[in-house]
Amino acid sequence: xxxxxxxxxxxxxxxxxxxxxxxxxxxxxxxxxxxxxxxxxxxxxxxxxxxxxxxxxxxxxxxxxxxxxxxxxxxxxxxxxxxxxxxxxxxxxxxxxxxxxxxxxxxxxxxxxxxxxxxxxxxxxxxxxxxxxxxxxxxxxxxxxxxxxxxxxxxxxxxxxxxxxxxxxxxxxxxxxxxxxxxxxxxxxxxxxxxxxxxxxxxxxxxxxxxxxxxxxxxxxxxxxxxxxxxxxxxxxxxxxxxxxxxxxxxxxxxxx
Amino acid sequence: xxxxxxxxxxxxxxxxxxxxxxxxxxxxxxxxxxxxxxxxxxxxxxxxxxxxxxxxxxxxxxxxxxxxxxxxxxxxxxxxxxxxxxxxxxxxxxxxxxxxxxxxxxxxxxxxxxxxxxxxxxxxxxxxxxxxxxxxxxxxxxxxxxxxxxxxxxxxxxxxxxxxxxxxxxxxxxxxxxxxxxxxxxxxxxxxxxxxxxxxxxxxxxxxxxxxxxxxxxxxxxxxxxxxxxxxxxxxxxxxxxxxxxxxxxxxx
Ligand code: HEM
Ligand code: FES
Numbered sequence: 081x082x083x084x085x086x087x088x089x090x091x092x093x094x095x096x097x098x099x100x101x102x103x104x105x106x107x108x109x110x111x112x113x114x115x116x117x118x119x120x121x122x123x124x125x126x127x128x129x130x131x132x133x134x135x136x137x138x139x140x141x142x143x144x145x146x147x148x149x150x151x152x153x154x155x156x157x158x159x160x161x162x163x164x165x166x167x168x169x170x171x172x173x174x175x176x177x178x179x180x181x182x183x184x185x186x187x188x189x190x191x192x193x194x195x196x197x198x199x200x201x202x203x204x205x206x207x208x209x210x211x212x213x214x215x216x217x218x219x220x221x222x223x224x225x226x227x228x229x230x231x232x233x234x235x236x237x238x239x240x241x242x243x244x245x246x247x248x249x250x251x252x253x254x255x256x257x258x259x260x261x262x263x264x265x266x267x268x269x270x271x272x273x274x275x276x277x278x279x280x281x282x283x284x285x286x287x288x289x290x291x292x293x294x295x296x297x298x299x300x301x302x303x304x305x306x307x308x309x310x311x312x313x314x315x316x317x318x319x320x321x322x323x324x325x326x327x328x329x330x331x332x333x334x335x336x337x
Numbered sequence: 338x339x340x341x342x343x344x345x346x347x348x349x350x351x352x353x354x355x356x357x358x359x360x361x362x363x364x365x366x367x368x369x370x371x372x373x374x375x376x377x378x379x380x381x382x383x384x385x386x387x388x389x390x391x392x393x394x395x396x397x398x399x400x401x402x403x404x405x406x407x408x409x410x411x412x413x414x415x416x417x418x419x420x421x422x423x424x425x426x427x428x429x430x431x432x433x434x435x436x437x438x439x440x441x442x443x444x445x446x447x448x449x450x451x452x453x454x455x456x457x458x459x460x461x462x463x464x465x466x467x468x469x470x471x472x473x474x475x476x477x478x479x480x481x482x483x484x485x486x487x488x489x490x491x492x493x494x495x496x497x498x499x500x501x502x503x504x505x506x507x508x509x510x511x512x513x514x515x516x517x518x519x520x521x522x523x524x525x526x527x528x529x530x531x532x533x534x535x536x537x538x539x540x541x542x543x544x545x546x547x548x549x550x551x552x553x554x555x556x557x558x559x560x561x562x563x564x565x566x567x568x569x570x571x572x573x574x575x576x577x578x579x580x581x582x583x584x585x586x587x588x589x590x
Contacts, residue, residue: 094437157437160435161440188436260430291352301356302357303423304448311442318553325358325548325550328354335345
């Protein structure tokens with residue numbers, strides 16, 4: 081880590097600017113000098129916003145919170161890739177060393193009808209919340225904590241459930257999908273509870289209601305391109321979609337709510 | 338939910354995943370047919386008699402013939418219905434495209450071109466039925482017959498002779514129709530182009546269908562993709578061999 085290149089970079093940024101939901105937006109070009117390769121991508125945008133603010137311009141709106149890759153707020157398309165060029169990396173965890181001096185970097189918001197642009201790079205992802213509210217929960221009486229070994233769960237199921245549960249709901253799967261489908265997201269939420277006994281009671285109704293909500297929100301449908309799991313910063317496997325299909329088939333046959 | 342919630346079947350058909358199941362199930366039927374159809378046609382390499390007996394068997398078994406025709410027609414119609422419905426949903430889901438087009442990491446041209454290849458295959462199916470089933474493309478090749486002389490079938494070009502014989506002494510000369518048909522460059526070229534696109538369609542289609550129907554979890558995903566490539570390749574090689582064999586003179590009258 082001691083071999084930082086002392087040299088900084090000059091970048092040309094093309095960033096989507098849009099005043100509000102209603103106004104049409106456009107790409108605008110900014111030049112940024114002295115970008116350190118050790119900055120995170122969001123820090124680079126902070127520097128640009130600082131310059132814009134000093135010049136009396138409107139800073140670029142973008143979502144961020146934890147800046148450590150766990151909250152799923154940071155969301156942007158960088159050079160045609162959700163979260164930028166690095167695999168399994170959120171924008172906040174992406175560093176400028178992934179770019180070269182003189183690069184042109186195009187930054188756009190997620191594009192999907194159910195993710196309306198609020199301002200610049202910020203989009204509303206409330207549609208995801210409504211999918212969760214339609215069934216991504218378990219209704220159990222809480223009380224004193226049960227013993228950890230009261231309900232045994234096989235190692236493989238526990239591992240799989242953990243993998244699916246690592247979804248941070250960032251929306252990269254939708255942004256990267258040629259069809260703007262939300263199957264990986266919905267699949268991860270369904271699959272994580274399918275793998276656990278706690279999810280068993282509401283199993284049938286959950287998948288039917290969550291898929292109904294997913295369709296109602298206006299997401300596209302999966303044609304098995306597999307771009308979603310490639311773009312996922314948490315590497316949720318494509319298996320989530322296959323499991324969602326299986327669960328939907330099972331629920332359609334059983335038919336109960 | 339209350340009683341007013343839609344029935345099971347209705348909910349299934351109007352959901353995106355339900356429409357995908359329709360695509361997948363009709364896909365299994367269609368790929369199965371194309372595969373069996375190709376394998377059946379390979380008999381053309383054995384002898385004209387084998388091929389014509391096979392055609393006679395298919396045409397003579399009416400429940401089989403009409404059962405297959407109706408199943409295929411329904412399958413094609415449902416396949417297209419689901420494709421149109423899902424395409425509308427997908428286009429509406431991204432009204433504003435990216436200014437800088439997405440850089441894909443995994444998908445294939447075949448997968449991105451399913452609608453295009455599907456439309457060409459549909460046009461080909463219509464052409465193919467007009468050609469070999471209804472006989473309007475090359476009517477002069479369609480009305481050919483063989484007649485039974487002793488216990489061998491021989492080609493008979495005189496309509497008077499054919500008409501004078503009892504029906505069970507006459508059969509359709511599918512072999513000559515096949516060979517004369519592909520001796521035409523334009524017909525052969527259209528078969529070649531259509532089958533190249535059919536293979537593209539299936540190289541993604543079979544894998545996609547297996548994922549939709551719940552097979553492709555874990556390592557099965559790789560198996561599904563290999564199977565998809567193998568089926569598409571097999572159909573391509575088999576189907577392309579027919580016009581090429583005729584043009585090369587390997588198959589002749
Ligand atoms: C180059 C490849 C192909 C060859 C050489 C070929 C040849 C033939 C021939 C000779 C027949 C008429 C058999 C008879 O009734 O005497 C036939 C029927 C048929 N073919 Fe093909 N075919 C090919 C590809 C395809 C493909 C790709 C499809 C559809 C996806 C297709 C769909 C059909 C159908 C539906 C029929 C039956 C029509 C009916 O009688 O109901 N064929 N084919
Ligand atoms: S800001 Fe929380 S994941 Fe990037």
